[in-house]
Amino acid sequence: MTTLVHGTDLVILVYFLALNSFYALLLVLSIPEIWEQTRLAEDDDFQRLMQSDALPPITIIVPAHNEEATIETSVTAILTLEYRNYEVVVVNDGSQDQTLEALRHAFDLYEIPRTYPEAVPTQPLRAVFRSRTRTRLLVLDKENGGKADSLNAGINASRFPLVIAVDADTLIEPDALLRLTRPFLLGRQIAAVGGTVRVANGCPVEHGRVTDARVPRRFLPGVQVAEYLRAFLFGRLGWNRLGGNLIISGAFGLFRKDHLLAVGGYRTTSIVEDLDLVVRLHRYLLRRGVPYEISFIPDPVAWTEVPETSAVLARQRERWHRGLIAAMWEYKSMLFNPRYGRVGLIAVPFYTFGEMLAPLIEVLGYVVTIAGAAAGVVSLSFALLFLLVAWGYGMLLSLWAVVLEEVSFRRYRRPADLVRLVLFAMLENFGYRQRTVWWRLRAFFTVWRQRRVWGEMTRKGFEAVGSRAPG
Amino acid sequence: MTSRHFLVIVGLVQALLLASLIVLIILNRWFRLRRRARVHPRRVALDAVMQRWALGQADVGMVLLRLARLPVSLAVDALVSWSARVPGDRWRRLAAELAHQWWTRLVRANCSSARWWKRLEAARFLSIAAVPADAARVLKLLRDPHPAVHIAAVATLERLESAALATVALDRLPQLAATVGAYYAGMLRRSRPVVVQLLLKRLARRDEPALARLTEFAARLQEPALREQLTALALHGDPEVRTQAVRALGTFPHGDSIAMLTRTAADAQWAVRAQAVRSLGMLADAVTLPLVRDALRDPEWWVRLRAGLALTRFGPAGRNALLEADVGGDRNARDMAHMILGFSSQALAEFAA
Numbered sequence: 001m002t003t004l005v006h007g008t009d010l011v012i013l014v015y016f017l018a019l020n021s022f023y024a025l026l027l028v029l030s031i032p033e034i035w036e037q038t039r040l041a042e043d044d045d046f047q048r049l050m051q052s053d054a055l056p057p058i059t060i061i062v063p064a065h066n067e068e069a070t071i072e073t074s075v076t077a078i079l080t081l082e083y084r085n086y087e088v089v090v091v092n093d094g095s096q097d098q099t100l101e102a103l104r105h106a107f108d109l110y111e112i113p114r115t116y117p118e119a120v121p122t123q124p125l126r127a128v129f130r131s132r133t134r135t136r137l138l139v140l141d142k143e144n145g146g147k148a149d150s151l152n153a154g155i156n157a158s159r160f161p162l163v164i165a166v167d168a169d170t171l172i173e174p175d176a177l178l179r180l181t182r183p184f185l186l187g188r189q190i191a192a193v194g195g196t197v198r199v200a201n202g203c204p205v206e207h208g209r210v211t212d213a214r215v216p217r218r219f220l221p222g223v224q225v226a227e228y229l230r231a232f233l234f235g236r237l238g239w240n241r242l243g244g245n246l247i248i249s250g251a252f253g254l255f256r257k258d259h260l261l262a263v264g265g266y267r268t269t270s271i272v273e274d275l276d277l278v279v280r281l282h283r284y285l286l287r288r289g290v291p292y293e294i295s296f297i298p299d300p301v302a303w304t305e306v307p308e309t310s311a312v313l314a315r316q317r318e319r320w321h322r323g324l325i326a327a328m329w330e331y332k333s334m335l336f337n338p339r340y341g342r343v344g345l346i347a348v349p350f351y352t353f354g355e356m357l358a359p360l361i362e363v364l365g366y367v368v369t370i371a372g373a374a375a376g377v378v379s380l381s382f383a384l385l386f387l388l389v390a391w392g393y394g395m396l397l398s399l400w401a402v403v404l405e406e407v408s409f410r411r412y413r414r415p416a417d418l419v420r421l422v423l424f425a426m427l428e429n430f431g432y433r434q435r436t437v438w439w440r441l442r443a444f445f446t447v448w449r450q451r452r453v454w455g456e457m458t459r460k461g462f463e464a465v466g467s468r469a470p471g
Numbered sequence: 472m473t474s475r476h477f478l479v480i481v482g483l484v485q486a487l488l489l490a491s492l493i494v495l496i497i498l499n500r501w502f503r504l505r506r507r508a509r510v511h512p513r514r515v516a517l518d519a520v521m522q523r524w525a526l527g528q529a530d531v532g533m534v535l536l537r538l539a540r541l542p543v544s545l546a547v548d549a550l551v552s553w554s555a556r557v558p559g560d561r562w563r564r565l566a567a568e569l570a571h572q573w574w575t576r577l578v579r580a581n582c583s584s585a586r587w588w589k590r591l592e593a594a595r596f597l598s599i600a601a602v603p604a605d606a607a608r609v610l611k612l613l614r615d616p617h618p619a620v621h622i623a624a625v626a627t628l629e630r631l632e633s634a635a636l637a638t639v640a641l642d643r644l645p646q647l648a649a650t651v652g653a654y655y656a657g658m659l660r661r662s663r664p665v666v667v668q669l670l671l672k673r674l675a676r677r678d679e680p681a682l683a684r685l686t687e688f689a690a691r692l693q694e695p696a697l698r699e700q701l702t703a704l705a706l707h708g709d710p711e712v713r714t715q716a717v718r719a720l721g722t723f724p725h726g727d728s729i730a731m732l733t734r735t736a737a738d739a740q741w742a743v744r745a746q747a748v749r750s751l752g753m754l755a756d757a758v759t760l761p762l763v764r765d766a767l768r769d770p771e772w773w774v775r776l777r778a779g780l781a782l783t784r785f786g787p788a789g790r791n792a793l794l795e796a797d798v799g800g801d802r803n804a805r806d807m808a809h810m811i812l813g814f815s816s817q818a819l820a821e822f823a824a
Contacts, residue, residue, distance in 0.1 A: 039588045040619055054654030113813045117772075130818065186618040187651040385478045392485035399492045406499050418500065422493060 005372035012365040019354050020393055026238030027400055033237040034298065038408045040182060041299040056184055057085040058177060058254070059163045061154030063147050064103075065093040067168040072106040074168050077208025079134050083177040087136045089154045090168075094123075094144025103139055107131040120152040120265035128157070147250075148266035148273040155257060155265050164254040165274075171200060171210055171303040172252065179300035180254050183293070191281055191292040192255045194248035195300030196232045198411070199225045201308060210303045213411040215420040220313065223432050224306045226425040230401035233408075236296035244347030245294045246282070250274030252302035259285070259292075270330075272323020279331050282343045299409065314439045321359070321443035328352045359440040391429040398425035513540050517549055524565075525557045531568050543574055547596045554599035559630075566600040566630075575600070582608045587617040594623035601631045613639045622651060628658040637665040641673070644688060645681030656688050667694050674700040683711040690719030698723045705731045710740040717743055721750025729756050736762055741771035748774060752781025760785055764792045767804035775803055779811035783819055 060078055064071055071090075078088050092100045103109060109129035123145030131137040142153050151165050164180070166172060176195060183190045201224075202216030216222045239245045248255075250273060260266075263280045270276035278294060285292045307313035328335075328351060335352060337344040369386075372378030402425050405411065412418055517537040523529035538546045550569075554562060569575045581593040594612045597605055605627075612624035613636065625640050637659060644655050659666050670689050673679055674697070686704055689697050697719075704716035717735050720728040732754070735747040748766045751759045763785070766778035782789035796808035811819075 039591070052654050052657045054650055054657060056650050110815075112815065112818065113810060115810060115814075115818075130815070181650075184648070184650045185622065185654065187622075187648040188618070189648070379475075382475055382478070385475065385482065389478050389482050389485065392482060392489070396485060396488055396492070399489060399496075403492055403496055403499075406496050410503070415500075418496070422496065426489075 002377045005368055005375070005377050008364065008368045009372070009378065012361060012368070015353075015361055016365075016390065019358070022350060022354060023393075023397055026242075027234055027397065028238075029241040030234040030237040030404060033240050034233070034404055034408050037237070037298050040186075041179065041297075053084075054185060055084055055178070055181055056162050057087075057160035058083065058181070059154070059158035059160040059257070060086060060088045060177075061151055061158065061163055061165050062088060062090045062168050063093055063150035063154065063165070064090055064095065064099050064168040065144070065147070065150070066095045066097045066099060068095070068097040068099050068102050070169050071099050071102050073205075073208040074171065075103065075107070075137070077171055078166065079136060080174070081172060081177050082174045085160075086177065087138060087159060088134075089138045089140065089157050091140045091142060091150040091154045093142060093146070093150040100139075100141055104129070107137055107139075108133045109139055116157055119156050119261050122149050122153040122156065125153065146268055148268045148270065151273070152265040152268070155260055158257060161257050162254055163257050163260065164252070165250060166302070167251040167304065169305055170197070170251045171205065171208055173301045173303075174209070176252075176300040176302060180297065182297065183295055188293055188295070189291050190256070190295060191259050191285060191290075192248050192253060192278065192294045194236070194245070194253040194296045195302060196298050197228060197249050197251050198301055198303050199228055199306050200303035201306055203303065213413070213417070215412055215417040215424065217420070218308065219424075219427075219432075220310065221306050221308050222420060222424045223428045224313075226398050226401065226421060226428050228306075229405055229421075230398050230425075232296070233298060233401050233404045234397070237298060237404075239347070240295055242346055243293075243342045244282070245296050246278055246343070246347050246351055247275055248278050248294060248296070249302075251304050252300075255281075270323065271326050272320055275323055275327050276330070279327055279334070279348075282347075283331065283334060283340065286340045286343060301411075310435070314435075314442075317436055317439040318443045318446065321356075321440040322447055324351065324356050325443060325447050328356050359437045360444065362437050363441055394429040394433060395426050398428050401425065510542065510545060513537070514545060514549065517541060521549070521553050521557075525553075525561070531565060534565065535568060535572060538569075539572060539574055543578060544592060546574065547578065547592055551595055551599055562599075563630075566602055569600050570602050570604070579605070579608060582611055587615075587620060590615060590617065590620045591623055594620050594627075598623055598626035599630065601627050603631065603633070606631070606633050606635060609633075609636055610639055613643065618651065622654060625655055625658045629661050632662055632665065634665045634669075637662045638669060641666060641669050641685075641688075645684035652684065652688075656691055659688070660692060663692065663694070667692070667696050670697060671700060674704065677707070682707070683709060683715055686712050686715035686719070690715055690722075693719075693722045695723065698725060698728070702727050702731050705735050710738075710743055713738065713740070713743045714746045717746045717750055721753035724754050724756075729754060729759060733759060733762060736766060741769070741774055744769065745771070745774045745777045748781050749777045752777070752784045755784045755786075755789075757785070757788065760788055760792065763789075764796070767792075767796050767807055768801045770803075772807075775807040776811075779807045780819070783811065 062075065062078065067074070075088065075090055090103060092103065109131055111127050112130050114125060114128050123143040126141040126143065129139040129141070131139070138157060140153050140157055142150070154165075155163055162184075164177070180193060180195050183193050198213070199216070199221060200210055201221035202214045203210045204212050204214070215225050236245055236247070253274065259281055263277070263284045266273045267276050267280070281294065307316055328348070331348065334340045334344045334348045336349060340348070369378055369383045373380045373383055399422065402421055406418070412421055517534075520529055520533045520537050524531060524534045538549065541549065557565070575596070578593050578596045581589040584590050584593070590612065593608070594615070597609055597612065601609055609624055609627045609631070613621050615621045615624065621643070628636055628640060640655055640659055644652055644659070647655060670685065670692075673685050674682070674689060679685065682704075686701065689701060701716045701719045704712055705720060707713055707716065713735065717732060720732055732747050732751050735743055736751065738744050738747065744766070748763055751763050763778050763781050767775055767782070769775050769778065779793065782793050785792070793808045793812055796804040797812060799805055
């Protein structure tokens with residue numbers, strides 16, 4: 001018993017040290033990256049670029065399924081972005097509510113014949129609409145096939161070489177597209193680029209725009225602000241330097257259409273289509289020796305509503321983790337495979353062992369330690385001290401994300417918001433993180449039972465969010 | 472030292488780091504607010520003086536004085552934002568005056584800095600305030616390895632006419648990614664006379680490795696002086712060069728252009744045929760109508776699409792051709808004509824764009 005407990009503890013300790021050392025590496029790498037990105041973001045002469053014809057034309061694809069509450073606001077906001085040459089393709093994915101009617105009414109739609117080939121197979125199209133009032137807008141009405149299927153339908157209908165997938169509940173900042181194309185303008189061989197997704201809960205919203213960045217007062221959405229900052233500002237920035245960003249957010253990511261078509265578009269059977277797509281893109285481009293970058297840039301911002309209740313959040317996190325497990329299993333041949341360079345040797349192993357297996361190992365650690373303490377083979381005070389150090393490290397990482405935010409973009413201008421952000425960053429490790437571990441652990445059980453339950457996100461609509469905003 | 476002691480030390484270090492990070496956040500916020508309180512009024516004062524100077528109500532000396540009071544990076548930002556609002560001659564006088572300012576000498580010296588952001592600052596400054604004496608500096612920045620720097624530097628062509636600068640930019644153009652190339656092309660268009668002379672020489676060299684990109688750029692210029700060269704390139708061995716040349720010919724309503732387009736409409740490559748049919752539509756010469764109508768039966772969908780769209784530019788005769796094809800015997804032509812006739816005028820305009 002003693003040997004077993006000590007052996008397991010040793011494995012967990014080594015895992016803890018290796019994982020946290022890697023986080024420390026990401027943290028260090030995020031510093032020069034944010035330095036460069038901030039400089040470029042500040043120095044860009046956007047007026048000049050907007051007047052030039054160098055900006056690549058972009059198709060924005062907006063999949064919509066039962067988005068009646070937010071669709072008009074979202075599409076209106078997207079149609080008024082500061083960008084010269086873009087089109088918006090809204091895909092109504094067999095909504096059972098009045099999404100299509102809301103669009104028809106708001107944008108004076110009229111039916112047109114379909115004029116493009118079906119490069120990626122999708123569920124049948126019912127109709128294609130143009131707008132009498134908004135020339136950039138194209139609306140597809142199709143049978144329900146899921147988000148990935150809708151995105152594929154949007155890719156088929158797109159006319160431009162770059163496509164961006166935007167969730168209907170996502171609010172893009174007016175200059176976000178312009179900023180997102182910066183790597184293309186800098187001549188880099190970009191296959192995909194992602195921007196920052198921030199939490200809209202608690203922020204006032206007018207005409208589909210977040211007018212003021214706020215940190216929500218409620219714990220659950222508030223703590224997700226810190227969580228999102230950590231995930232985007234230091235995690236993904238660090239991965240930029242390691243050359244292996246595996247996640248471009250499905251809510252806000254720009255892709256080269258030819259690469260999307262080459263890999264067959266989004267996989268309709270995947271649980272988390274954005275992760276699956278990016279890993280497939282890496283695999284495809286590395287196999288063919290195509291030089292490319294899949295980058296994250298922090299200054300283009302999209303705002304999204306995050307779950308405010310534990311039940312919805314639990315479903316969302318469980319689904320994300322199921323997607324991670326499915327993707328890592330699907331692409332297991334890339335694991336430690338030198339053929340895939342840094343992606344195969346660093347990124348995929350990290351996501352497999354550091355992200356996918358993390359909840360299993362963390363829970364195993366808790367169980368073994370408690371059992372060991374009960375049996376008297378582990379010192380309780382030592383175990384608590386270890387736990388405290390582990391939590392302290394988590395707090396340091398979250399707080400570091402707040403520091404990066406403060407030295408770079410400083411969206412949360414009010415001192416009260418900053419105080420709340422610091423508090424949430426510190427409190428995240430007490431209770432919230434353990435709950436996410438439990439939700440992620442449940443994903444293993446679900447996968448084991450081969451259940452494919454999709455979490456449903458309950459939307460309130462942004463105007464409602466705005467009206468609840470404090471002072 | 473026991474593992475317990477080690478953990479205690481790690482915990483204490485963490486606590487110290489946590490406290491330091493919180494202090495860093497507070498100090499950073501305080502420092503920035505203080506800096507803003509100090510600098511913002513100066514920027515407002517500069518904007519006010521700039522406005523009066525732009526209207527001819529203030530002396531340039533006042534502007535220089537206000538600029539010197541700002542931190543260099545903010546002064547460059549202010550100049551960049553005002554450069555688009557002040558007319559050319561007036562701005563050139565300001566640029567000449569700025570050349571003698573102490574702080575602009577520092578900015579110019581940054582052209583050789585080891586730090587790319589300093590070179591970027593220099594490039595941005597020179598892009599709006601370069602004088603002829605800066606040509607060597609701008610040349611250096613145009614050859615800079617950091618893309619942000621050479622992209623900022625190429626904007627100098629908007630304000631400074633120099634054959635040397637245009638030559639370097641044109642040399643670099645074919646090696647650039649399409650997006651950056653388009654930006655360079657936009658800037659090079661400002662130096663049209665110099666660029667046209669350079670292009671005449673480069674396009675005459677049939678073994679020029681970057682001929683396709685240069686032809687594409689030449690097509691965008693829509694310069695009559697290049698028409699003969701472009702007409703000759705429509706028979707080049709490289710299909711990409713032919714495609715670009717044929718696209719360019721659509722902007723020259725000339726007998727030679729029409730003759731060449733008629734010939735290339737039967738090219739073995741569908742991309743060339745599609746472009747030739749499109750260009751014939753742009754010229755809309757009645758003589759070529761039967762040729763474009765025949766292209767509706769081309770085996771390639773894209774050629775048929777271009778032919779259908781081209782016919783809409785021929786007026787009633789083109790529409791009649793589409794109506795005939797819509798009820799004709801050829802299935803490909805019928806389908807395409809049916810689709811084109813179903814387009815709204817708005818959709819047609821978008822396709823034409």
